[in-house]
Amino acid sequence: MNKELFSYLRLLKIKGIGVRSARLLLNHFDSVEQIFESDACEKIKEFFGNQVSLIKKITHLSEEDETVIFKEMQFMQEQSILYVGIKNENYPSKLKLCEDAPIVLFYKGNIELVENSCIGIVGTRKASAYGLNVTKEFVLQLKDHRPTIVSGFAFGIDIQAHLYAVENDCPTVAVMGTSFSTIYPKQHIKYVDYLIQNNGVILTEYPTWMKSVPELFIRRNRIIAGLSDGVIVVQSATKGGALSTALYAVGYSREVYAVPGRIGDALNEGAMWLIQTQRAQLVLSVKDVISDLNWDKQTVAKKKEVEKKTLDLSKFTEDERKIVELLQEDTHHIDELSRKTTFPMSKLNHLLMMMELNGDIHALPGKIFSL
Numbered sequence: 001m002n003k004e005l006f007s008y009l010r011l012l013k014i015k016g017i018g019v020r021s022a023r024l025l026l027n028h029f030d031s032v033e034q035i036f037e038s039d040a041c042e043k044i045k046e047f048f049g050n051q052v053s054l055i056k057k058i059t060h061l062s063e064e065d066e067t068v069i070f071k072e073m074q075f076m077q078e079q080s081i082l083y084v085g086i087k088n089e090n091y092p093s094k095l096k097l098c099e100d101a102p103i104v105l106f107y108k109g110n111i112e113l114v115e116n117s118c119i120g121i122v123g124t125r126k127a128s129a130y131g132l133n134v135t136k137e138f139v140l141q142l143k144d145h146r147p148t149i150v151s152g153f154a155f156g157i158d159i160q161a162h163l164y165a166v167e168n169d170c171p172t173v174a175v176m177g178t179s180f181s182t183i184y185p186k187q188h189i190k191y192v193d194y195l196i197q198n199n200g201v202i203l204t205e206y207p208t209w210m211k212s213v214p215e216l217f218i219r220r221n222r223i224i225a226g227l228s229d230g231v232i233v234v235q236s237a238t239k240g241g242a243l244s245t246a247l248y249a250v251g252y253s254r255e256v257y258a259v260p261g262r263i264g265d266a267l268n269e270g271a272m273w274l275i276q277t278q279r280a281q282l283v284l285s286v287k288d289v290i291s292d293l294n295w296d297k298q299t300v301a302k303k304k305e306v307e308k309k310t311l312d313l314s315k316f317t318e319d320e321r322k323i324v325e326l327l328q329e330d331t332h333h334i335d336e337l338s339r340k341t342t343f344p345m346s347k348l349n350h351l352l353m354m355m356e357l358n359g360d361i362h363a364l365p366g367k368i369f370s371l
């Protein structure tokens with residue numbers, strides 16, 4: 001039996017312990033299993049004080065709850081559902097920074113995708129042609145940077161963000177507001193395997209015993225915000241789920257961007273309100289987002305790293321290799337190259353001129369050279 005998984009599920013099953021309390025309790029132990037060991041009672045009493053009824057629920061497992069937990073574990077095994085607990089090293093690092101992060105996530109796919117640069121793209125379920133076109137164009141503009149597109153697997157903007165991500169070879173994370181046993185909307189069940197097979201991950205914090213109610217979808221939005229470096233609100237009414245995602249993002253000190261729409265259009269009122277109240281930056285192009293998050297610099301750095309790894313040094317002479325190896329580290333002034341290679345300046349000038357003519361290096365202003 002997987003004792004760690006059993007312990008996380010047992011902690012979730014205890015009525016009266018919310019996400020924050022569970023996480024604070026976990027901070028007092030090295031592992032989730034230790035909470036339910038016989039010698040943990042004193043620590044639990046110190047934490048919960050005189051809440052006798054709650055302490056009893058933690059230290060005593062009913063037969064009914066044990067049956068439900070084993071049933072959950074069997075379901076996960078049958079459906080190939082994986083999990084990651086907040087005590088695990090591969091728990092999403094950005095989400096872990098949020099004090100109300102789930103203590104455990106259930107998922108299918110590659111959970112490591114959440115460690116990429118991540119952008120949340122959210123919006124109304126009743127998206128207009130304008131909103132869908134903006135979503136499509138924004139994901140297309142993000143293609144070169146290949147961030148992970150995070151959204152909520154709902155109708156409208158969300159599902160299109162996932163599908164456009166696949167279309168443009170970007171990873172995607174779908175955060176559900178239900179368990180894997182009651183995927184909603186049912187029309188999107190067909191996309192689960194499709195996203196997973198195309199560099200995606202589907203995840204939720206909810207076990208199967210959680211009944212599907214509207215509040216769960218609102219709470220789901222904090223995970224979208226917590227996984228993302230920034231959130232783009234394409235279209236949202238004043239009481240939309242996308243608006244709650246944006247507000248969670250603001251609370252987590254993540255960047256929020258809103259796409260302006262037509263004045264008086266109910267589908268755009270939420271996004272316009274975010275801009276008006278300075279909770280979001282007005283965004284007209286993904287270039288604004290890329291610049292704001294410094295992804296342009298990161299992409300250049302990644303390209304240089306790839307070039308560094310794939311450069312064939314065998315085609316260079318021994319003297320040329322010395323120059324190339326230095327330029328792989330960084331740009332260099334001609335005087336630095338002369339000092340580090342110990343080449344006479346006349347010899348170095350000749351080498352640099354020939355390498356530039358061959359397209360192997362670039363001469364920059366101020367006698368600076370780069371690959």
